[in-house]
Amino acid sequence: MTKPHDNTAILLLMLCALWPDSARGAAAFVAGASGQTPSTRAVRAAASVADPSEAQARQMLAAAQEEAKSASAVVRAKVWLEVAKQLLRDGKKTEERSLLGDAYLATLEIPPVHNNFYWLVQAEILRTMMKDLGPAPVEETLPQMDANMRGIAYDLLVTRYIDDQNWDRAVETLKNAPQNQWFPFAPALRLLGKLPPQRVADRRVIVGLEYYICDGKRVAISGLTLTIEQFWRDFAREQVVDAIPKILKEAMRADMFPVLRPVKAYENSKSKLLPILKELDPAKAQEWERGEKQAWEDARKAGMLMIIDRGEYDDPPAQNVPASPAHVPVKNVPTAQASSKPRVVNGCMEDEPWCDENRISHALEALEGHLKRGELELAKQSVSRGYRLALGEWKLDTDPADPNQVHKPAWRSTENWEAFTVLATKISPQYALERAKQIPDPEIRLLTRVMLARMWLGEKPEFTPCQELVSDYHRDGDCVHYSMYMPRELFQWVNY
Numbered sequence: 001m002t003k004p005h006d007n008t009a010i011l012l013l014m015l016c017a018l019w020p021d022s023a024r025g026a027a028a029f030v031a032g033a034s035g036q037t038p039s040t041r042a043v044r045a046a047a048s049v050a051d052p053s054e055a056q057a058r059q060m061l062a063a064a065q066e067e068a069k070s071a072s073a074v075v076r077a078k079v080w081l082e083v084a085k086q087l088l089r090d091g092k093k094t095e096e097r098s099l100l101g102d103a104y105l106a107t108l109e110i111p112p113v114h115n116n117f118y119w120l121v122q123a124e125i126l127r128t129m130m131k132d133l134g135p136a137p138v139e140e141t142l143p144q145m146d147a148n149m150r151g152i153a154y155d156l157l158v159t160r161y162i163d164d165q166n167w168d169r170a171v172e173t174l175k176n177a178p179q180n181q182w183f184p185f186a187p188a189l190r191l192l193g194k195l196p197p198q199r200v201a202d203r204r205v206i207v208g209l210e211y212y213i214c215d216g217k218r219v220a221i222s223g224l225t226l227t228i229e230q231f232w233r234d235f236a237r238e239q240v241v242d243a244i245p246k247i248l249k250e251a252m253r254a255d256m257f258p259v260l261r262p263v264k265a266y267e268n269s270k271s272k273l274l275p276i277l278k279e280l281d282p283a284k285a286q287e288w289e290r291g292e293k294q295a296w297e298d299a300r301k302a303g304m305l306m307i308i309d310r311g312e313y314d315d316p317p318a319q320n321v322p323a324s325p326a327h328v329p330v331k332n333v334p335t336a337q338a339s340s341k342p343r344v345v346n347g348c349m350e351d352e353p354w355c356d357e358n359r360i361s362h363a364l365e366a367l368e369g370h371l372k373r374g375e376l377e378l379a380k381q382s383v384s385r386g387y388r389l390a391l392g393e394w395k396l397d398t399d400p401a402d403p404n405q406v407h408k409p410a411w412r413s414t415e416n417w418e419a420f421t422v423l424a425t426k427i428s429p430q431y432a433l434e435r436a437k438q439i440p441d442p443e444i445r446l447l448t449r450v451m452l453a454r455m456w457l458g459e460k461p462e463f464t465p466c467q468e469l470v471s472d473y474h475r476d477g478d479c480v481h482y483s484m485y486m487p488r489e490l491f492q493w494v495n496y
Helices: 008-018 020-030 038-045 054-070 073-089 093-107 119-133 135-144 147-163 167-176 185-194 200-213 221-234 237-256 265-280 282-290 292-302 353-372 376-397 412-424 429-436 442-456
Strands: none
Touching: 054 073, 054 442, 073 093, 073 119, 073 442, 093 119, 093 135, 119 135, 119 147, 135 147, 147 167, 147 185, 167 185, 167 200, 185 200, 185 221, 200 221, 200 237, 221 237, 221 265, 237 265, 237 282, 237 292, 265 282, 282 292, 353 376, 353 412, 376 412, 376 429, 412 429, 412 442, 429 442
16 A cells, blocks of 8 residues: 655554554564563563552642643643543543543644654554543544544544444444545455455445555555455456456566565565456456566556655545644744754764664663662662763754754653663662652653653553654654664563
């Protein structure tokens, strides 16, 4: 399926937002067979201490919820999201639903800065709504969503209705889904496999929708590939005979002009689709085989696959769903200027992220060792070192000439201050709180206190690792992927 993005990292992130179950599988791999990252080993090896009182943790959350009102929109949304998760644990679903709605509204105020990835917080809010409260609040939020987020919402809705075996709602939701590149293709394929045999008419409706959408204008015709492979008998014969040669031509172009690496798209597609074409129309199949050499030449002349241009092919919003709102305009947002030369952070050049990554990794390993041996004074020195490293990153994140445009909860400095504060709790909870007071950024202090309070209340949320794949994005530079230690959403509270 062709997506109109120009950045591979965005595609990876959105895939994780769309398919969180796959993300959790990736999390287990990233975690390195349980314990290959320094932060994970440190958490598991640290000596346990008595948790702070429940009253103290709840007081911290209540204060954070109020303080967030004056924070930036993305931090306000993230704090309210975390507080809402705790409300569910407390059996307060009505309050959770209200606060999640407020958190989503806050995301609509986030300034439209290039590559700020505001939708990552929105996607987490929607996943939390669905997991905790069911489809109703997600459907109610649809009018406030832009096209991208509406695509994620429909993916979640159809998936939930399939899990509930609510076939009527699943099919009806697919009918109302965006009929462009945001159509929920993966849930539609799953629904085709799950529908009871007697619902033949519904199956035909779904394949008809996909055939209409995948016309090379709204979505690349190759978007039909998996559906035809598995459910070609549910298509009209002429649809399959028309689609297969077009899919094979796209596969040739994908092989001749690979975006990342050779994919053997044509070989794979031909082995699965040509036998189907031979069964339905042997003459058409023979015609393809005779003209295969010329088809390769035509693919070379045609050039790289074109990105589908939405615009004139966009369908109007679904019935009773108003047009997507624009972001609230924000005045006096400074325009980032490219740095005249690479800057230095923690003694490392910013275009050598592995260098700073290794420094953090070594600091976490040292802290792990001191905690194992009960060397609390040396452990405190390691925490101080980690705080200094986070400070160095924060100075780069907040450089007014070229600030980090990723939302603040995902900054490297935020992640590292939180990581070292979690481990500082193993020295003593009060020591961790005192260290958190030394974080110079008030919003990162706020995020860190919320994380500690929820941890002290025993929360162990599901992994959502893809949310934080990208932690550094300055203007149009490369996204920095961190793999040497676990990012925030993987690290926080796991096996604590």
